[in-house]
Amino acid sequence: MSTETTRRAPAAGPSPLVSLGCLFIFLGIVFVTAAAGGSVTATSVGGWYGGLAKPFLTPAPWVFPVVWNFLYFMMAIAAWLVWRAAGSFDKAGFALSLFGIQLSLNLAWSIVFFGLKSPVLGVAVILVLDVAIAGTIWAFLHASRLAALLMLPYLAWTLFATYLTVAIALLNA
Template sequence: MSTEDTSGSKSSGSPSALVSLLYLFAFLGFVFLVAAAGGAVTATSVGDWYQTLIKPPLTPAPWVFPVVWNFLYFLMAISAWLIWRTTGSFDRSGLPLAIFGAQLSLNLAWSILFFGLRNPLLAAVEIVFLDLAVLGTVAVFARYSRLAALLLLPYLAWALFATYLNMGIVVLNR
């Protein structure tokens, strides 16, 4: 029979069901807090300035973006939680979660650069780093949990598509 230590983890190293559920909600809350911050910045320009830009072919209808992004943020949170749950602690999941945090920060930074500062060129440079960070997150997560890595593949695909859209806007709006 396993006993629980003060951290709420079983002595085997895996978190208890209650602690695991609480951390799931914490990961969801954190990721969606970052999403809300990005959404708030995006809202400052999406209804006016963004509408004046010439957009590349394959640009989705405006309603697609919030639907896709909310789904992707959900997958990101579940993926990060799986890493924490697989390792059983933040000590053992520090590197992958730090890389995850870096890509999430770059995700927010892109919204600030593109929509907040209305600077598609600077955002285009930054999004390349975002793409690399997401790819790095997938690679590192795969060492801990194949499922966690797989859950990030739609995000990687969308980030690469967003790179195409961003680069297209830069080229078409010179």
């Protein structure tokens, strides 16, 4: 038998319906996590957080939910693109595991900073989060350049949030 007859056609990707379903799953996972973090944040943002000394460049309160919702949307799209590019959850497992870790750390930061009212512990969590996001971008780059690019604004905003967290910890020590 010749090699021409033994070659298989490339595997077809997921059907459009399956792909759309997975997109909504990624959006759901990300926005449920965001809602959990937001509910923790809401318990302290008006009282405890309002009374903290804040650094130069602290945005107006309305900026945070606008930016975060945009970033969460882009994060979900990025994860979906990695899944599609890999062709399966098995093949995207490493990159999506890193994505899950950084998403969990994102939630952990809200719990530690706002829930526990601990800027110092918040610094520790956000520094690990910064590294986890960078690692996720690196892993995403191997699967989808667009996915990696969609994560860059999230890294930039989180680095800005790192500045705010460190400054709040120092100003309120």
